[in-house]
Amino acid sequence: MKFEWFVASRYLRSRRKQSFISIISIISIGGVALGVATIILVIAVLDGVEHGLKDRFLSNEAHVALSIFDHSFFKGYQERIERIEAIENVVAASPVIFAQIGVFREHSNTIQDAIYIKGIDTAQEDEVTGFSTFVIGSTDFQNSELIEQAALINEGETITGGIILGGRLATRLGVMKGDVLRLLIKLVESPIDSSMLLPDLANFVVIGFYESEMEAYDNNFGFIHIDTAQKLYNQQNRVNFIFVRLTDAELAPQLATKIEAAADFTVLEGMPNARTWMEAQAALFSALQLEKIATVIIEALIILVASFNIASTLIMTVMEKTKDVGTLRTLGSSRGNIMRIFMIQGSVIGTLGTMIGTALGLSLCWLLRTNTQRPSYWYIIALVVPIVLQFLIASQHAMRNRGGWKFAVGVLWLIGIGFALYCAVRPISLVDLGLSQIYQMHQLPIKINWVFVIFINLLSFAICWLATLYPAWQAANLKPVEALQHE
Amino acid sequence: MSNPSETLIRIIDLHKSYYDGESELPVLQGIDLEIKTSELLAVVGASGVGKSTLLHIMGTLDRPTAGQVIYGEQDVFTLQDTELARFRNKEVGFVFQFHHLLPEFNALENVAMAALITTPSNKTIYEEAASLLEYVGLAERLSHYPSQLSGGERQRVAIARALINKPKVVLADEPTGNLDRRNSEAVHELLWDFNAKSGQTFVIVTHNSELAEQVDRVVQLVDGKVVL
Ligand SMILES: Nc1ncnc2c1ncn2[C@@H]1O[C@H](COP(=O)(O)OP(=O)(O)OP(=O)(O)O)[C@@H](O)[C@H]1O
Numbered sequence: 001m002k003f004e005w006f007v008a009s010r011y012l013r014s015r016r017k018q019s020f021i022s023i024i025s026i027i028s029i030g031g032v033a034l035g036v037a038t039i040i041l042v043i044a045v046l047d048g049v050e051h052g053l054k055d056r057f058l059s060n061e062a063h064v065a066l067s068i069f070d071h072s073f074f075k076g077y078q079e080r081i082e083r084i085e086a087i088e089n090v091v092a093a094s095p096v097i098f099a100q101i102g103v104f105r106e107h108s109n110t111i112q113d114a115i116y117i118k119g120i121d122t123a124q125e126d127e128v129t130g131f132s133t134f135v136i137g138s139t140d141f142q143n144s145e146l147i148e149q150a151a152l153i154n155e156g157e158t159i160t161g162g163i164i165l166g167g168r169l170a171t172r173l174g175v176m177k178g179d180v181l182r183l184l185i186k187l188v189e190s191p192i193d194s195s196m197l198l199p200d201l202a203n204f205v206v207i208g209f210y211e212s213e214m215e216a217y218d219n220n221f222g223f224i225h226i227d228t229a230q231k232l233y234n235q236q237n238r239v240n241f242i243f244v245r246l247t248d249a250e251l252a253p254q255l256a257t258k259i260e261a262a263a264d265f266t267v268l269e270g271m272p273n274a275r276t277w278m279e280a281q282a283a284l285f286s287a288l289q290l291e292k293i294a295t296v297i298i299e300a301l302i303i304l305v306a307s308f309n310i311a312s313t314l315i316m317t318v319m320e321k322t323k324d325v326g327t328l329r330t331l332g333s334s335r336g337n338i339m340r341i342f343m344i345q346g347s348v349i350g351t352l353g354t355m356i357g358t359a360l361g362l363s364l365c366w367l368l369r370t371n372t373q374r375p376s377y378w379y380i381i382a383l384v385v386p387i388v389l390q391f392l393i394a395s396q397h398a399m400r401n402r403g404g405w406k407f408a409v410g411v412l413w414l415i416g417i418g419f420a421l422y423c424a425v426r427p428i429s430l431v432d433l434g435l436s437q438i439y440q441m442h443q444l445p446i447k448i449n450w451v452f453v454i455f456i457n458l459l460s461f462a463i464c465w466l467a468t469l470y471p472a473w474q475a476a477n478l479k480p481v482e483a484l485q486h487e
Numbered sequence: 488m489s490n491p492s493e494t495l496i497r498i499i500d501l502h503k504s505y506y507d508g509e510s511e512l513p514v515l516q517g518i519d520l521e522i523k524t525s526e527l528l529a530v531v532g533a534s535g536v537g538k539s540t541l542l543h544i545m546g547t548l549d550r551p552t553a554g555q556v557i558y559g560e561q562d563v564f565t566l567q568d569t570e571l572a573r574f575r576n577k578e579v580g581f582v583f584q585f586h587h588l589l590p591e592f593n594a595l596e597n598v599a600m601a602a603l604i605t606t607p608s609n610k611t612i613y614e615e616a617a618s619l620l621e622y623v624g625l626a627e628r629l630s631h632y633p634s635q636l637s638g639g640e641r642q643r644v645a646i647a648r649a650l651i652n653k654p655k656v657v658l659a660d661e662p663t664g665n666l667d668r669r670n671s672e673a674v675h676e677l678l679w680d681f682n683a684k685s686g687q688t689f690v691i692v693t694h695n696s697e698l699a700e701q702v703d704r705v706v707q708l709v710d711g712k713v714v715l
């Protein structure tokens with residue numbers, strides 16, 4: 001291989017021996033590097049967004065919600081919870097009564113709004129969804145001071161208990177802490193006239209607000225104590241949901257069936273249904289997944305285009321060197337020798353391109369997620385130095401023919417561009433872009449998936465290597481005599 | 488040194504035709520030729536008669552349509568590509584009308600190239616190459632690139648290159664066809680020198696009648712055959 005390297009490395013250089021590497025090689029390397037760098041960067045952003053959204057989404061969401069198919073109530077839930085919590089990788093489970101309920105507007109005698117009610121056991125719910133951490137105000141549903149005060153103010157009315165309302169829901173309903181909210185439990189026949197239906201109302205005192213920054217909760221949910229909910233629906237010792245938290249959210253699909261089995265519902269009770277958070281958010285995350293697949297395909301095409309670049313560079317070199325291939329054959333190079341000379345050339349381009357691309361991609365990722373004070377504008381000076389020197393070299397014949405100068409300027413270019421990137425590439429603020437509300441993140445998230453980085457490296461090597469095959473084969477199969485006579 | 492009267496190359500009933508679709512262009516039509524070790528042989532003939540074609544086949548750069556080329560005991564066209572390349576590398580040196588130097592390599596590297604194909608780069612190879620260049624009068628031009636050399640100098644580098652692996656035979660196709668009289672004579676001198684010094688066999692295709700007079704034997708090609 002020594003001989004092949006000797007020839008190939010010379011062919012990578014330009015005709016003018018002063019240049020370290022020819023322009024055409026640089027362009028080919030740049031093409032591969034750009035493809036690899038962008039694919040690493042874009043996937044890191046998409047992974048970051050997905051991860052960030054999942055994090056946000058899972059911060060107050062159960063990983064699995066177990067119920068009977070028709071959401072009917074069941075008893076013996078504490079035993080079922082114990083069995084579920086005994087499953088490996090289950091962190092905790094909590095009993096929940098989950099229902100939709102109307103908010104009653106007294107003076108107009110109409111239903112103002114429909115909200116979701118979650119009857120919970122605070123301690124158990126904290127284990128599963130971190131409930132208390134999102135509450136501003138009291139979480140003491142039964143004995144809050146506010147309840148006593150409200151009872152005093154609204155003398156003669158029975159206060160059923162406290163309620164914690166989603167912050168935005170509270171704003172929408174126009175209620176404040178300490179206000180009484182009337183919830184419509186059901187309609188009952190009037191004792192006077194059985195054809196008339198009267199609302200059966202329960203009074204709740206607003207004792208706190210739930211602020212999770214998750215729209216679905218903050219805008220639609222009210223939380224009450226589980227005992228209160230059981231009384232309200234006349235379902236003593238029963239619930240209709242068990243919410244489960246796992247050690248790893250990704251395990252949800254695997255553990256769902258185990259959880260269903262542990263629940264052990266009888267035939268009379270009905271079919272179990274363990275719904276994973278992925279199923280609940282299927283639309284969002286499958287869209288993200290699709291986006292990622294599409295991106296990988298598009299970016300792989302970029303590398304493919306870059307590899308065409310390598311192939312065409314090599315084909316051009318082969319054409320340009322046809323006569324020399326003939327000469328090398330007369331000197332006694334075998335087909336294998338010739339093939340390897342051109343494959344080395346292509347592989348060096350592919351390898352350098354992939355390595356530079358990986359370094360660039362990872363550096364950009366790092367710059368985009370590292371919040372440090374960076375100098376602004378000064379980086380222009382870092383670029384001025386090599387630009388000026390480049391002009392000097394171009395105009396001064398004496399300097400142009402000195403390899404050392406070119407090398408030094410090359411290094412200065414690298415430093416200049418590196419410094420400019422360091423200064424110019426900063427974390428992208430989603431707040432400034434007005435996207436922080438939608439994505440619930442302050443800056444563009446970056447998450448590097450190392451397995452994917454390695455995969456892309458291997459893919460790029462493979463594509464570039466394949467791109468060298470045809471031109472190298474073409475060179476190896478030139479007929480010596482015809483190659484010699486090639487003009 | 489091998490016995491001067493020994494036969495080095497035997498060419499037996501060699502045919503070469505070029506095909507253009509259906510039509511056949513017969514060029515060599517039964518060449519029989521024996522070339523002895525240390526012989527200095529000139530091949531002459533009208534333009535287009537097939538002198539270059541013969542030389543290429545002798546040098547295993549091309550395969551004949553029929554017939555054999557035997558070096559010693561070896562029928563070279565029974566060899567595979569890799570063996571043939573190795574054979575060419577060790578046993579045959581080429582000089583062409585146009586120098587065919589590699590433009591990316593300097594004179595020294597061009598001369599060393601054939602040795603570097605089979606042997607890892609080492610000092611002996613470059614010393615050998617340098618002494619060959621010195622011998623052809625280019626001691627001062629070792630690091631010059633082909634583009635920095637004159638036509639005559641390039642051809643002298645090409646001769647040095649053909650000799651680096653001490654081949655048994657040097658095949659030269661109009662080596663001075665592109666040079667002026669003075670340069671031609673210098674090149675001829677060199678060829679005779681090497682022939683006398685190392686006992687290598689030289690087969691020279693030429694249109695130069697002066698040169699043809701100075702060789703051991705002249706072979707003339709007419710209508711694809713050898714006439715004596
Ligand atoms: N690759 C080829 N395809 C078709 N015909 C060819 C090919 N190479 C050579 N010929 C033909 O073969 C004949 C012999 O060519 P060759 O080059 O051997 O002649 P030559 O004797 O060396 O002539 P010159 O003295 O002009 O160099 C010519 O008529 C030429 O046109």
Ligand SMILES: [Mg+2]
Pocket residue numbers: 538539540660
């Ligand atoms: Mg000819």
